[in-house]
Amino acid sequence: MTKSWNETQAGTKAVWAGEKDYLVHGATQIPVIPSVAFGYDDMDEWYEVAVGRKKGHIYGRNTNPTVQAFEDKVKILEGANAATSFSTGMAAISNTLYTFLTPGDRIVSIKDTYGGTNKIFTEFLPKMGIDVVLCDTGDHEAIEKEVAKGCSILYLESPTNPTVKITDIKRMAQAGKKAGAIVVVDNTFATPVNQNPLALGVDLVLHSATKFLGGHADALGGVVCGLDEQLIKKIYHYREINGATMDPWAAYLIVRGMKTLSLRMKKQEENALALAQYLQSVSIVEDVYYPGLETHLNHDIAKEQMKGFGAMLSFAVKGGVDTVRELLPRLQFSHRAANLGAVETTVGPARTTSHVECTPEERAAMGIPEGLIRVSCGIEDTTDILDDFKQAFQAIKMEQ
Template identity: 40%
Template sequence: MKRDIPLDHLQFATRCVHGGVYKDPLYNSVVTPIYPSSTFYFEGPRQTSGYDYSRTKNPTRDALEENLASLEGGAGATAVATGMAAITTVLHLLPAGAHVVSGADIYGGTYRLFANVLPARGLRFSMVDMGDPAAVAAAIEPDTALIWIETPSNPLLRLTDIRAVCALARERGVLTCADNTFLSPYLQRPLEMGADLVVHSTTKYLNGHSDVVGGAIVSGTRELAEKVAATANALGTTCSPFDAWLVLRGVKTLPLRMQAHEKNAAALAQLLDAHPLVERVYYPGLSQHPGHELARRQQHGFGAMLSFELAGGEAAVFRLVERLKLYAFAESLGGVESLIEHPTSMSHAAMTPQAQADAGIGPGLVRVSAGIEDTQDLVDDMAQALAAIESGD
């Protein structure tokens, strides 16, 4: 029996499981096959099965793209080799000499690309407070071609009003792209709020198991999707079939994982918020977070990322990570295991000290990616490490 399941009317969790799956007409596999072939034979002159070379188009990658487009509510998706490949591909859609508006508090790799690489190729960037629509409006110039939205921001969890910024951009004829890596389409869908493009590091929550690097670009219109796909093909940024298969496997459990992640992050935020060694907690789920009400309006949850300022600066941070047992001291995020890192010396080390200061990233800042371990175990481990610092051990 052929299984041809239309996804549009299905709920999110069902689309995670069934999107892009039934691609095996020979053996009826319930798992999407991996097609590792680099090339596909022609049936005759100018006659193909729809595939000729895997950089351009591959059945396994197509399956993942179908799944992700459905989850984000897009007209099409392109899966690429890394999250940075996704960002690079989007920026190559812009004309020479174009101007881009982005936040000052953004992922360090994005900052490095915007500040150190692309200006040499003619693009100009203004980094502003994206939480202030008036500041965004003031930064738009006649040749502004793109507004880059990262919400919640990395690592300070600042929020951008997606609807307000996208409405402003549309009035000015400016493209908008939202990095949705921190929340995944389970918790936020920027296309529904007016964004033109959404990017992901699929390395993070979509894959969820810290065993692949990948990226994706989801487009709001078919025309834009075709342009993105052509650009990725020309640049050679598309991902391998095996990496696409790993992400497609991981995304099946996305809703269950995100629920567990968020539960743990909320518990950790409560612990840290009450601790005397913690000067400030950045987590939109806390009622005192300046973006709390906006998060309630535009997100379907508060997410699993949090940051906090530890009294004692960098030395205290390193004492903390030495005493933790369950949190791996590592970059990246979104895996099933809990990770802790020091943005100043790790994920945001590419930023100059002045850029870090301008973004509000100080030496005592700690970023946590809450995993899916038992909640009490994570809370207890964090509590004992803080207690050890407090006692001078």
């Protein structure tokens, strides 16, 4: 008996979903179609496609077959009915917000969102006459109270970047729905393999596809999906007019990367948990943040709504920036770079990665110390990652 996608596991979806309709000439891989325009001899057919009454493509800023294959794969992995893509993750976030917000609207979110997202909340939306309320992450009662006052959008990120804080998505979705808000969740850190917010009552799910979906740090992209096709159509319309279109070559690279998403996440999570547990024993480390640790503030919530705890962790060191300067260059198997989600372990302080746009005072207000180091664990052998961090810490100790 043929299985439906709902009966298929995430690993199989990551490999097969969204590709069959785009295979041509007997190929087993989707083609990269760079054509800007798509021609028609039949004028009536051209019109029907142009106005959306018939499937097809007319212009690359609107749609593209390679890009659509990517959208379909994400849609199936997240259990959505529709998806649309963007040139970057921030394009997905900003276009989604700007689609639905107008002057006089109110949006409720949390203080610990990614730095670029936070800048939209604190710098750009207020200029548009939009009331932005940022609550302490994890304070569910405060969020519910603010949402109950009325809002157009409830925007969440769980786990957060870079402190991997957890929000009870199902509980917040219920509060948002009760208030008539559109509930949006950035699911980049968790990935569809570990968390499906739509199943928890959320309206829209976002990803920076640049990160874990692509997994190889070689392509930029973003995507939003949802159950309500009309919501996605509105976002698509905003994007097609404003032009933040995904490149077909980037779409191909991300689709190729997604085939190993499930495999990568299993190893990366194994490494993240092992490293987090080791860091708890290091005297120079003040705090370790990882949802898979039982000491994590909302470990129980994470355990309830996530299938795995992800590959992201962060830790704060004594001595702040000075210690960061000494420690990170000593790591042999880590890129010191402003990226995450790749097969290679990548490290960096929030002051130069997730929240480089923010001032030290703004980071402090969000609970991000200057000595916080974000780690995106790769697929290296666990013992090598641990040995690498051990020798780096030992080198610092010997010099003190």
